[in-house]
Amino acid sequence: MIILSYNSRGLGRGIKWSAIRRTISKYKVDIVCIQETKKECFNKEICQAIWGDSSASWDNVPSVQAAGGLLCLWNNAVYEVERRVKGRYFLMLEGRWTTNNQRMFLVNVYALCDLAGKRALWEDLKQLRASNSPGAWCFLGDFNSIRSQDERVSSSNRIADPLGISEFNQ
Numbered sequence: 001m002i003i004l005s006y007n008s009r010g011l012g013r014g015i016k017w018s019a020i021r022r023t024i025s026k027y028k029v030d031i032v033c034i035q036e037t038k039k040e041c042f043n044k045e046i047c048q049a050i051w052g053d054s055s056a057s058w059d060n061v062p063s064v065q066a067a068g069g070l071l072c073l074w075n076n077a078v079y080e081v082e083r084r085v086k087g088r089y090f091l092m093l094e095g096r097w098t099t100n101n102q103r104m105f106l107v108n109v110y111a112l113c114d115l116a117g118k119r120a121l122w123e124d125l126k127q128l129r130a131s132n133s134p135g136a137w138c139f140l141g142d143f144n145s146i147r148s149q150d151e152r153v154s155s156s157n158r159i160a161d162p163l164g165i166s167e168f169n170q
Helices: 015-027 044-051 115-130 162-169
Strands: 003-007 031-035 056-061 070-075 079-087 090-097 102-110 136-142
Touching: 003 015, 003 102, 003 136, 015 031, 015 044, 031 102, 031 136, 044 056, 044 070, 056 079, 056 090, 070 079, 070 090, 070 102, 079 115, 090 115, 102 115, 115 162
Parallel strands: 003 031, 102 136
Antiparallel strands: 031 070, 056 070, 079 090, 090 102
């Protein structure tokens, strides 16, 4: 299973679409989860242009006033989606990985930058996981958090909030 997670910081058209399409083709990607699309709507033509052909299904969480936005595209022959759950800052796909018939939960996340917003999202995600059947879980995306101070290598904000790190790790 090959999953691509990509923060597009705006999924206008042209260059970013073709870069994603080339990556899908080169690495034989099965699922693409894009964050910060900054788009309110997607259609079949856009999704096929990003994926590269008509074999993919898709779902999205729209941006609000050109902020945020999530898009997931997947190969139906490899991942069969049975249920979708959308929140303002996440998109969960529940399905079966066809190669081994394993139940798989994929959660594409785009977290707010403020700690209160993150706390609310983390609580939503904890409840989401607790309320679902067993299976493999994959949380991916842009969490706007770090797991340790060492991850702040090239950031202009070198000092991270220890409380935020602790809460993210939990």
